[in-house]
Amino acid sequence: MKLRYKLFSGLLILASLAIIVLALTISYTSPCNPAPAPATEKTLMQAIDYQCYGSPDVIRQIDSIRPVAKDGEIQIKVHAAAVNPYDWHYLRGSPYIMRLLSGIGSPKDNRLGVDFSGTVTALGPGVKNFKIGDGVIGASSGAFAEYLTMNENRGVVKKPENITFQQAASVPIAAITALQALRDKGQLRAGQKVLINGASGGVGTFAVQIAKAMGAQVSGVCSSRNVEMVKSIGADYVIDYKKENYTTAGKQYDLILDMVGNHSLLANRKAMSSSATLVMVGGPKGNWIAPLIGLLKAPLVSLFVEQNFVELLAEISKEDLNYLAELMAEGKVVPVIDRLYPLAEVADAIRYSETGRARGKIIIEIESG
Numbered sequence: 001m002k003l004r005y006k007l008f009s010g011l012l013i014l015a016s017l018a019i020i021v022l023a024l025t026i027s028y029t030s031p032c033n034p035a036p037a038p039a040t041e042k043t044l045m046q047a048i049d050y051q052c053y054g055s056p057d058v059i060r061q062i063d064s065i066r067p068v069a070k071d072g073e074i075q076i077k078v079h080a081a082a083v084n085p086y087d088w089h090y091l092r093g094s095p096y097i098m099r100l101l102s103g104i105g106s107p108k109d110n111r112l113g114v115d116f117s118g119t120v121t122a123l124g125p126g127v128k129n130f131k132i133g134d135g136v137i138g139a140s141s142g143a144f145a146e147y148l149t150m151n152e153n154r155g156v157v158k159k160p161e162n163i164t165f166q167q168a169a170s171v172p173i174a175a176i177t178a179l180q181a182l183r184d185k186g187q188l189r190a191g192q193k194v195l196i197n198g199a200s201g202g203v204g205t206f207a208v209q210i211a212k213a214m215g216a217q218v219s220g221v222c223s224s225r226n227v228e229m230v231k232s233i234g235a236d237y238v239i240d241y242k243k244e245n246y247t248t249a250g251k252q253y254d255l256i257l258d259m260v261g262n263h264s265l266l267a268n269r270k271a272m273s274s275s276a277t278l279v280m281v282g283g284p285k286g287n288w289i290a291p292l293i294g295l296l297k298a299p300l301v302s303l304f305v306e307q308n309f310v311e312l313l314a315e316i317s318k319e320d321l322n323y324l325a326e327l328m329a330e331g332k333v334v335p336v337i338d339r340l341y342p343l344a345e346v347a348d349a350i351r352y353s354e355t356g357r358a359r360g361k362i363i364i365e366i367e368s369g
Ligand SMILES: NC(=O)c1ccc[n+]([C@@H]2O[C@H](COP(=O)([O-])OP(=O)(O)OC[C@H]3O[C@@H](n4cnc5c(N)ncnc54)[C@H](OP(=O)(O)O)[C@@H]3O)[C@@H](O)[C@H]2O)c1
Pocket: 084, 085, 086, 173, 174, 177, 197, 198, 199, 200, 201, 202, 203, 204, 221, 222, 223, 224, 225, 226, 241, 259, 260, 262, 280, 281, 282, 283, 312, 313, 314, 315, 353, 356, 357, 358, 359, 360
Protein backbone atom coordinates (compact mmCIF):
# COMPACT_ATOMS: atom_id res chain seq x y z
CA MET A 1 0.00 0.00 0.00
CA LYS A 2 2.80 2.33 0.98
CA LEU A 3 4.74 1.48 -2.20
CA ARG A 4 1.64 2.03 -4.34
CA TYR A 5 1.08 5.38 -2.66
CA LYS A 6 4.71 6.35 -3.29
CA LEU A 7 4.48 5.30 -6.96
CA PHE A 8 1.24 7.25 -7.40
CA SER A 9 2.73 10.36 -5.76
CA GLY A 10 5.84 10.05 -7.95
CA LEU A 11 3.75 9.82 -11.11
CA LEU A 12 1.65 12.79 -10.01
CA ILE A 13 4.77 14.89 -9.43
CA LEU A 14 6.18 13.86 -12.83
CA ALA A 15 2.89 14.68 -14.59
CA SER A 16 2.71 18.08 -12.83
CA LEU A 17 6.32 18.85 -13.81
CA ALA A 18 5.58 17.84 -17.44
CA ILE A 19 2.54 20.17 -17.51
CA ILE A 20 4.59 23.05 -16.04
CA VAL A 21 7.41 22.51 -18.59
CA LEU A 22 4.87 22.34 -21.45
CA ALA A 23 3.11 25.50 -20.19
CA LEU A 24 6.42 27.40 -19.88
CA THR A 25 7.56 26.20 -23.31
CA ILE A 26 4.41 27.07 -25.24
CA SER A 27 3.94 30.44 -23.51
CA TYR A 28 7.55 31.56 -24.20
CA THR A 29 7.72 34.46 -26.66
CA SER A 30 11.03 35.09 -28.46
CA PRO A 31 12.26 38.68 -28.85
CA CYS A 32 11.39 40.44 -32.10
CA ASN A 33 14.13 40.57 -34.76
CA PRO A 34 13.87 42.55 -37.99
CA ALA A 35 12.77 40.60 -41.09
CA PRO A 36 15.76 39.37 -43.16
CA ALA A 37 16.44 41.55 -46.23
CA PRO A 38 15.26 39.91 -49.49
CA ALA A 39 17.76 39.06 -52.25
CA THR A 40 18.20 42.22 -54.35
CA GLU A 41 18.07 40.53 -57.78
CA LYS A 42 14.49 39.29 -57.15
CA THR A 43 11.30 41.18 -58.04
CA LEU A 44 9.88 42.61 -54.85
CA MET A 45 6.45 43.48 -53.48
CA GLN A 46 5.04 45.04 -50.33
CA ALA A 47 3.79 42.58 -47.70
CA ILE A 48 2.85 42.48 -44.04
CA ASP A 49 5.24 40.60 -41.79
CA TYR A 50 5.52 39.68 -38.10
CA GLN A 51 8.70 38.13 -36.75
CA CYS A 52 7.47 37.52 -33.19
CA TYR A 53 4.18 36.96 -31.37
CA GLY A 54 2.65 40.08 -29.88
CA SER A 55 0.20 42.94 -30.22
CA PRO A 56 -0.38 44.69 -33.59
CA ASP A 57 2.67 46.84 -32.68
CA VAL A 58 4.95 44.01 -33.92
CA ILE A 59 3.49 44.18 -37.44
CA ARG A 60 5.76 45.62 -40.16
CA GLN A 61 5.23 46.40 -43.84
CA ILE A 62 8.29 45.07 -45.67
CA ASP A 63 9.85 44.45 -49.09
CA SER A 64 9.30 40.79 -49.79
CA ILE A 65 10.04 38.53 -52.76
CA ARG A 66 7.12 38.48 -55.20
CA PRO A 67 6.10 34.79 -55.42
CA VAL A 68 6.27 33.05 -58.81
CA ALA A 69 3.61 30.50 -59.88
CA LYS A 70 5.02 26.94 -59.82
CA ASP A 71 3.44 23.75 -61.24
CA GLY A 72 -0.34 23.91 -60.92
CA GLU A 73 -0.24 27.34 -59.27
CA ILE A 74 -1.73 30.69 -60.17
CA GLN A 75 -0.19 34.03 -59.28
CA ILE A 76 -2.75 36.54 -58.00
CA LYS A 77 -2.46 40.29 -57.72
CA VAL A 78 -4.37 40.95 -54.50
CA HIS A 79 -6.88 43.81 -54.62
CA ALA A 80 -8.51 43.36 -51.21
CA ALA A 81 -8.10 41.19 -48.12
CA ALA A 82 -10.31 40.76 -45.05
CA VAL A 83 -9.41 40.76 -41.36
CA ASN A 84 -10.71 37.91 -39.19
CA PRO A 85 -10.22 37.10 -35.49
CA TYR A 86 -8.10 34.24 -36.90
CA ASP A 87 -5.45 36.83 -37.88
CA TRP A 88 -4.97 38.20 -34.38
CA HIS A 89 -4.98 34.71 -32.87
CA TYR A 90 -2.00 33.93 -35.13
CA LEU A 91 -0.41 37.33 -34.49
CA ARG A 92 -0.53 36.80 -30.72
CA GLY A 93 -0.05 33.02 -30.81
CA SER A 94 -3.07 32.85 -28.53
CA PRO A 95 -4.42 30.65 -27.03
CA TYR A 96 -0.89 29.33 -26.41
CA ILE A 97 -1.84 25.75 -27.26
CA MET A 98 -2.07 26.78 -30.96
CA ARG A 99 1.71 27.49 -30.91
CA LEU A 100 2.23 23.73 -31.14
CA LEU A 101 1.15 24.26 -34.78
CA SER A 102 2.03 27.89 -35.48
CA GLY A 103 5.50 27.74 -33.90
CA ILE A 104 6.97 27.55 -30.39
CA GLY A 105 8.58 30.85 -29.32
CA SER A 106 8.06 32.60 -32.67
CA PRO A 107 5.79 32.13 -35.71
CA LYS A 108 6.94 29.59 -38.33
CA ASP A 109 5.14 31.57 -41.04
CA ASN A 110 5.84 35.32 -40.84
CA ARG A 111 3.05 36.28 -43.24
CA LEU A 112 -0.41 37.43 -42.14
CA GLY A 113 -3.89 37.45 -43.65
CA VAL A 114 -5.96 34.70 -45.28
CA ASP A 115 -9.07 36.00 -47.09
CA PHE A 116 -8.44 37.77 -50.39
CA SER A 117 -9.82 38.75 -53.77
CA GLY A 118 -7.73 39.68 -56.78
CA THR A 119 -6.85 39.11 -60.42
CA VAL A 120 -4.89 36.21 -61.89
CA THR A 121 -1.61 37.63 -63.25
CA ALA A 122 0.38 34.49 -64.19
CA LEU A 123 -0.17 30.75 -64.65
CA GLY A 124 2.24 28.02 -63.60
CA PRO A 125 2.72 24.96 -65.86
CA GLY A 126 -0.37 22.71 -66.06
CA VAL A 127 -3.00 25.19 -64.84
CA LYS A 128 -6.33 24.30 -66.48
CA ASN A 129 -9.15 26.14 -64.79
CA PHE A 130 -8.01 29.77 -64.66
CA LYS A 131 -6.74 32.27 -67.21
CA ILE A 132 -4.84 35.51 -66.85
CA GLY A 133 -7.25 38.33 -65.99
CA ASP A 134 -9.78 36.18 -64.08
CA GLY A 135 -11.17 37.85 -60.95
CA VAL A 136 -10.91 35.44 -58.02
CA ILE A 137 -11.90 34.96 -54.36
CA GLY A 138 -9.85 32.73 -52.10
CA ALA A 139 -8.16 31.86 -48.84
CA SER A 140 -4.40 31.44 -48.57
CA SER A 141 -1.63 32.33 -46.13
CA GLY A 142 -0.08 35.73 -46.71
CA ALA A 143 -3.12 37.56 -48.09
CA PHE A 144 -1.90 40.89 -46.62
CA ALA A 145 0.46 41.37 -49.57
CA GLU A 146 0.45 42.71 -53.11
CA TYR A 147 0.78 39.23 -54.66
CA LEU A 148 0.33 35.60 -53.63
CA THR A 149 0.43 32.22 -55.35
CA MET A 150 -1.68 29.17 -54.69
CA ASN A 151 -2.53 25.82 -56.24
CA GLU A 152 -5.53 26.15 -58.55
CA ASN A 153 -7.19 23.16 -56.83
CA ARG A 154 -7.14 24.75 -53.36
CA GLY A 155 -9.59 27.31 -51.94
CA VAL A 156 -9.83 29.72 -54.85
CA VAL A 157 -12.80 30.31 -57.19
CA LYS A 158 -13.91 32.84 -59.80
CA LYS A 159 -15.47 36.03 -58.47
CA PRO A 160 -19.03 36.83 -59.60
CA GLU A 161 -19.02 39.93 -61.84
CA ASN A 162 -21.71 41.69 -59.82
CA ILE A 163 -19.74 42.00 -56.57
CA THR A 164 -16.83 44.30 -55.83
CA PHE A 165 -13.35 43.09 -54.89
CA GLN A 166 -13.92 44.42 -51.36
CA GLN A 167 -17.14 42.41 -51.02
CA ALA A 168 -15.49 39.31 -52.48
CA ALA A 169 -12.56 39.46 -50.03
CA SER A 170 -14.95 39.48 -47.07
CA VAL A 171 -16.34 36.04 -47.91
CA PRO A 172 -14.00 33.07 -47.32
CA ILE A 173 -13.54 32.50 -43.57
CA ALA A 174 -16.65 34.30 -42.29
CA ALA A 175 -19.19 33.07 -44.86
CA ILE A 176 -17.84 29.51 -44.96
CA THR A 177 -18.01 29.40 -41.16
CA ALA A 178 -21.63 30.60 -41.24
CA LEU A 179 -22.55 28.09 -43.97
CA GLN A 180 -20.87 25.09 -42.33
CA ALA A 181 -22.38 26.00 -38.94
CA LEU A 182 -25.93 26.27 -40.33
CA ARG A 183 -25.91 23.51 -42.93
CA ASP A 184 -23.44 20.87 -41.67
CA LYS A 185 -23.36 21.15 -37.88
CA GLY A 186 -26.81 22.71 -37.44
CA GLN A 187 -28.60 20.65 -40.15
CA LEU A 188 -30.89 23.66 -40.66
CA ARG A 189 -34.10 23.01 -42.62
CA ALA A 190 -36.58 25.45 -44.18
CA GLY A 191 -39.18 26.66 -41.69
CA GLN A 192 -37.00 26.10 -38.62
CA LYS A 193 -36.31 28.82 -36.08
CA VAL A 194 -32.68 29.82 -35.76
CA LEU A 195 -31.14 32.27 -33.31
CA ILE A 196 -27.85 33.93 -34.23
CA ASN A 197 -25.94 35.29 -31.23
CA GLY A 198 -23.47 37.85 -32.59
CA ALA A 199 -25.59 38.65 -35.67
CA SER A 200 -23.85 41.96 -36.44
CA GLY A 201 -20.28 40.60 -36.73
CA GLY A 202 -18.37 39.14 -39.66
CA VAL A 203 -19.76 35.62 -39.32
CA GLY A 204 -23.16 36.77 -38.02
CA THR A 205 -24.02 39.06 -40.97
CA PHE A 206 -23.39 36.14 -43.35
CA ALA A 207 -25.25 33.69 -41.08
CA VAL A 208 -28.41 35.86 -41.04
CA GLN A 209 -28.49 36.04 -44.85
CA ILE A 210 -27.56 32.40 -45.50
CA ALA A 211 -30.18 31.18 -42.99
CA LYS A 212 -32.81 33.33 -44.75
CA ALA A 213 -31.69 31.92 -48.11
CA MET A 214 -32.20 28.43 -46.59
CA GLY A 215 -35.81 29.35 -45.70
CA ALA A 216 -35.40 29.63 -41.92
CA GLN A 217 -37.06 32.06 -39.53
CA VAL A 218 -34.14 34.12 -38.23
CA SER A 219 -33.68 35.93 -34.91
CA GLY A 220 -30.47 37.95 -34.57
CA VAL A 221 -28.90 39.09 -31.29
CA CYS A 222 -26.85 42.31 -31.30
CA SER A 223 -26.47 45.59 -29.39
CA SER A 224 -28.83 48.57 -29.80
CA ARG A 225 -26.64 50.37 -32.35
CA ASN A 226 -26.78 47.41 -34.75
CA VAL A 227 -30.50 46.56 -34.56
CA GLU A 228 -31.45 48.40 -37.78
CA MET A 229 -28.53 46.91 -39.75
CA VAL A 230 -29.39 43.34 -38.69
CA LYS A 231 -33.05 43.94 -39.68
CA SER A 232 -31.93 45.37 -43.01
CA ILE A 233 -30.06 42.17 -43.96
CA GLY A 234 -33.20 40.10 -43.45
CA ALA A 235 -33.54 39.02 -39.80
CA ASP A 236 -37.22 38.42 -38.94
CA TYR A 237 -36.64 39.38 -35.30
CA VAL A 238 -33.80 41.29 -33.68
CA ILE A 239 -33.01 40.97 -29.98
CA ASP A 240 -31.10 43.86 -28.45
CA TYR A 241 -28.90 42.14 -25.86
CA LYS A 242 -28.62 45.39 -23.91
CA LYS A 243 -32.39 45.18 -23.22
CA GLU A 244 -33.26 41.49 -23.34
CA ASN A 245 -31.59 38.19 -22.48
CA TYR A 246 -32.65 35.61 -25.07
CA THR A 247 -32.01 32.72 -22.69
CA THR A 248 -34.73 33.92 -20.28
CA ALA A 249 -37.23 35.39 -22.76
CA GLY A 250 -39.32 32.19 -22.93
CA LYS A 251 -38.86 31.62 -26.69
CA GLN A 252 -37.39 28.38 -28.01
CA TYR A 253 -35.34 27.78 -31.14
CA ASP A 254 -34.45 24.73 -33.26
CA LEU A 255 -30.90 25.96 -33.75
CA ILE A 256 -28.63 28.45 -31.98
CA LEU A 257 -25.44 29.68 -33.63
CA ASP A 258 -23.26 31.12 -30.91
CA MET A 259 -20.47 33.44 -32.00
CA VAL A 260 -20.05 35.00 -28.55
CA GLY A 261 -20.20 32.31 -25.83
CA ASN A 262 -21.47 34.75 -23.19
CA HIS A 263 -24.19 32.42 -21.81
CA SER A 264 -23.57 29.03 -20.24
CA LEU A 265 -24.68 25.92 -22.12
CA LEU A 266 -27.32 25.29 -19.46
CA ALA A 267 -28.68 28.85 -19.80
CA ASN A 268 -28.82 28.38 -23.58
CA ARG A 269 -30.79 25.17 -23.03
CA LYS A 270 -33.77 27.24 -21.83
CA ALA A 271 -33.98 28.75 -25.31
CA MET A 272 -33.72 25.40 -27.12
CA SER A 273 -36.55 23.08 -28.19
CA SER A 274 -36.15 19.46 -27.05
CA SER A 275 -34.43 18.41 -30.31
CA ALA A 276 -32.46 21.63 -30.82
CA THR A 277 -28.77 22.03 -31.58
CA LEU A 278 -26.37 24.71 -30.40
CA VAL A 279 -23.31 25.23 -32.59
CA MET A 280 -20.41 26.85 -30.75
CA VAL A 281 -18.58 29.02 -33.25
CA GLY A 282 -16.81 31.53 -31.02
CA GLY A 283 -16.19 31.96 -27.33
CA PRO A 284 -14.31 33.89 -24.69
CA LYS A 285 -10.77 35.17 -25.33
CA GLY A 286 -7.80 34.03 -23.24
CA ASN A 287 -4.30 32.61 -23.49
CA TRP A 288 -4.94 29.47 -21.47
CA ILE A 289 -8.07 27.41 -20.98
CA ALA A 290 -10.90 30.01 -21.20
CA PRO A 291 -11.33 29.52 -24.98
CA LEU A 292 -11.20 25.73 -24.59
CA ILE A 293 -13.64 25.21 -21.71
CA GLY A 294 -16.77 25.39 -23.87
CA LEU A 295 -15.24 22.93 -26.35
CA LEU A 296 -14.62 20.43 -23.55
CA LYS A 297 -18.02 20.97 -21.95
CA ALA A 298 -20.11 20.61 -25.12
CA PRO A 299 -19.71 16.84 -25.66
CA LEU A 300 -20.06 16.22 -21.91
CA VAL A 301 -23.32 18.17 -21.52
CA SER A 302 -24.73 16.53 -24.67
CA LEU A 303 -24.41 13.14 -22.95
CA PHE A 304 -26.91 14.12 -20.26
CA VAL A 305 -29.51 16.25 -22.09
CA GLU A 306 -31.82 15.82 -25.12
CA GLN A 307 -30.35 18.76 -27.01
CA ASN A 308 -27.09 18.69 -28.97
CA PHE A 309 -24.13 20.93 -28.24
CA VAL A 310 -21.51 20.81 -30.96
CA GLU A 311 -18.40 22.81 -31.78
CA LEU A 312 -17.32 23.90 -35.24
CA LEU A 313 -13.88 24.20 -36.76
CA ALA A 314 -14.62 25.61 -40.19
CA GLU A 315 -12.60 24.38 -43.17
CA ILE A 316 -11.99 26.25 -46.38
CA SER A 317 -13.69 24.38 -49.20
CA LYS A 318 -13.70 25.15 -52.91
CA GLU A 319 -17.24 23.76 -53.26
CA ASP A 320 -18.51 25.99 -50.47
CA LEU A 321 -16.77 29.03 -51.94
CA ASN A 322 -18.44 28.31 -55.29
CA TYR A 323 -21.82 27.90 -53.59
CA LEU A 324 -21.37 31.22 -51.77
CA ALA A 325 -20.27 32.91 -55.01
CA GLU A 326 -23.56 31.69 -56.56
CA LEU A 327 -25.60 33.08 -53.64
CA MET A 328 -23.86 36.42 -54.11
CA ALA A 329 -24.31 36.36 -57.90
CA GLU A 330 -28.06 35.82 -57.29
CA GLY A 331 -28.09 38.71 -54.81
CA LYS A 332 -29.19 36.42 -51.93
CA VAL A 333 -26.09 37.25 -49.91
CA VAL A 334 -24.59 40.75 -49.91
CA PRO A 335 -21.47 41.16 -47.75
CA VAL A 336 -21.69 43.88 -45.10
CA ILE A 337 -18.55 46.01 -45.02
CA ASP A 338 -17.72 48.05 -41.97
CA ARG A 339 -14.36 49.78 -42.53
CA LEU A 340 -11.68 49.91 -45.23
CA TYR A 341 -7.96 50.29 -44.40
CA PRO A 342 -4.89 50.56 -46.69
CA LEU A 343 -2.15 47.89 -46.45
CA ALA A 344 0.02 50.28 -44.42
CA GLU A 345 -2.66 50.30 -41.70
CA VAL A 346 -3.16 46.55 -41.17
CA ALA A 347 -2.10 47.01 -37.54
CA ASP A 348 -4.96 49.49 -36.97
CA ALA A 349 -7.41 47.18 -38.75
CA ILE A 350 -6.41 44.31 -36.46
CA ARG A 351 -6.64 46.58 -33.39
CA TYR A 352 -10.19 47.41 -34.46
CA SER A 353 -11.05 43.72 -34.97
CA GLU A 354 -9.74 42.97 -31.47
CA THR A 355 -12.27 45.39 -29.94
CA GLY A 356 -14.98 42.86 -30.88
CA ARG A 357 -17.18 45.70 -32.14
CA ALA A 358 -16.88 45.21 -35.92
CA ARG A 359 -20.12 45.65 -37.87
CA GLY A 360 -19.73 43.12 -40.66
CA LYS A 361 -16.31 42.86 -42.25
CA ILE A 362 -13.08 44.87 -42.00
CA ILE A 363 -11.31 45.13 -45.37
CA ILE A 364 -7.73 45.91 -46.39
CA GLU A 365 -7.49 47.62 -49.78
CA ILE A 366 -4.28 46.78 -51.61
CA GLU A 367 -2.88 48.93 -54.38
CA SER A 368 0.12 47.45 -56.17
CA GLY A 369 3.08 49.76 -56.75
N1 LIG B 1 -15.07 27.94 -35.15
C1 LIG B 1 -14.61 28.46 -36.27
O1 LIG B 1 -14.21 27.77 -37.20
C2 LIG B 1 -14.60 29.96 -36.38
C3 LIG B 1 -14.44 30.58 -37.63
C4 LIG B 1 -14.52 31.97 -37.69
C5 LIG B 1 -14.69 32.71 -36.54
N2 LIG B 1 -14.77 32.08 -35.34
C6 LIG B 1 -14.98 32.83 -34.08
O2 LIG B 1 -16.30 33.33 -34.11
C7 LIG B 1 -16.36 34.53 -33.38
C8 LIG B 1 -17.04 35.59 -34.24
O3 LIG B 1 -16.23 35.86 -35.37
P1 LIG B 1 -16.52 37.17 -36.23
O4 LIG B 1 -15.58 37.17 -37.36
O5 LIG B 1 -17.97 37.29 -36.47
O6 LIG B 1 -16.09 38.28 -35.15
P2 LIG B 1 -16.40 39.83 -35.19
O7 LIG B 1 -16.70 40.28 -36.57
O8 LIG B 1 -15.29 40.49 -34.46
O9 LIG B 1 -17.72 39.96 -34.30
C9 LIG B 1 -17.98 41.18 -33.71
C10 LIG B 1 -19.46 41.24 -33.36
O10 LIG B 1 -19.70 40.55 -32.12
C11 LIG B 1 -20.82 41.18 -31.52
N3 LIG B 1 -20.95 40.97 -30.08
C12 LIG B 1 -20.03 41.27 -29.13
N4 LIG B 1 -20.54 40.99 -27.90
C13 LIG B 1 -21.79 40.48 -28.10
C14 LIG B 1 -22.81 39.99 -27.24
N5 LIG B 1 -22.66 39.97 -25.93
N6 LIG B 1 -23.95 39.52 -27.80
C15 LIG B 1 -24.13 39.53 -29.14
N7 LIG B 1 -23.21 40.01 -30.01
C16 LIG B 1 -22.06 40.47 -29.50
C17 LIG B 1 -20.56 42.65 -31.81
O11 LIG B 1 -21.81 43.30 -31.83
P3 LIG B 1 -22.06 44.59 -30.93
O12 LIG B 1 -20.98 45.57 -31.28
O13 LIG B 1 -23.43 44.97 -31.35
O14 LIG B 1 -21.94 44.12 -29.51
C18 LIG B 1 -19.88 42.67 -33.18
O15 LIG B 1 -20.78 43.02 -34.22
C19 LIG B 1 -14.92 34.85 -32.97
O16 LIG B 1 -14.74 34.39 -31.64
C20 LIG B 1 -14.10 34.02 -33.93
O17 LIG B 1 -12.83 33.67 -33.37
C21 LIG B 1 -14.73 30.73 -35.23
